Amino acid sequence: xxxxxxxxxxxxxxxxxxxxxxxxxxxxxxxxxxxxxxxxxxxxxxxxxxxxxxxxxxxxxxxxxxxxxxxxxxxxxxxxxxxxxxxxxxxxxxxxxxxxxxxxxxxxxxxxxxxxxxxxxxxxxxxxxxxxxxxxxxxxxxxxxxxxxxxxxxxxxxxxxxxxxxxxxxxxxxxxxxxxxxxxxxxxxxxxxxxxx
Numbered sequence: 268x269x270x271x272x273x274x275x276x277x278x279x280x281x282x283x284x285x286x287x288x289x290x291x292x293x294x295x296x297x298x299x300x301x302x303x304x305x306x307x308x309x310x311x312x313x314x315x316x317x318x319x320x321x322x323x324x325x326x327x328x329x330x331x332x333x334x335x336x337x338x339x340x341x342x343x344x345x346x347x348x349x350x351x352x353x354x355x356x357x358x359x360x361x362x363x364x365x366x367x368x369x370x371x372x373x374x375x376x377x378x379x380x381x382x383x384x385x386x387x388x389x390x391x392x393x394x395x396x397x398x399x400x401x402x403x404x405x406x407x408x409x410x411x412x413x414x415x416x417x418x419x420x421x422x423x424x425x426x427x428x429x430x431x432x433x434x435x436x437x438x439x440x441x442x443x444x445x446x447x448x449x450x451x452x453x454x455x456x457x458x459x460x461x462x463x464x
Contacts, residue, residue, distance in 0.1 A: 270430045274441040282438070286431035289423050296420050302356040303413035310409055314402040321395045328388065338385050342371045348397060355405075358412045363401045366394045 272278045346369040350361045368390055373382065 270427075270434045272434045272438060274438055274445075276442070279435065279438045279442070282431050282434050286428065286435065289428050289431065293420070293423050293428070296416060296423065299356060300413065300416040300420055303358070303409055303416055306355050307406060307409045307413055310402060310406045314399060314406060317395060317399045317402055321392070321399060324392060324395065337379060338382070339373070342373055343386060343389050343393075344369050344371075345393065345397075350401075355409065356412070358409060360405050360408055361401065363398055366390075366397055368393070 270282065272282055345366060347367040348363065349365040349367065351364050352359050353362050354360070370386060375382075
């Protein structure tokens, strides 16, 4: 990234201000990046754990597969999903608070005894599945924020800060050279005036 500047004091002050701003912001951005890395890892571990729990839950009920054929799946539906937001490393992430199910009325006398347990089981499986989806969403949001923050760190460290430092050096060198030339020409003028006088 080529930094545009002019060889004067105003330009130098502007560039020094930009450089200071980035040097001050860099540690904060790096901290945010490492916090996001930690949160992404935590969320991935949480997702893995939820996935294993869900699979274990499902496989433990596979032996009842024949009974599930009798179950009327339309009895249960998800009415609402309540969520809240939490800030994780400065990123607003949705959190699952509650899953509200709607269960259609059914006859306890005409239905198998295990129907109530089946309904509870489906509630817990559905809730776990939704929790897992929220976890994946959280991972994606945090991962995206981490990538953006890493890009910003790299932009500051590898492009902007060195670019501004280089511009400051060039302007200072130019101004010193200009000052030296001015002093030299003044000396020459004085010596010419002294020799003529």
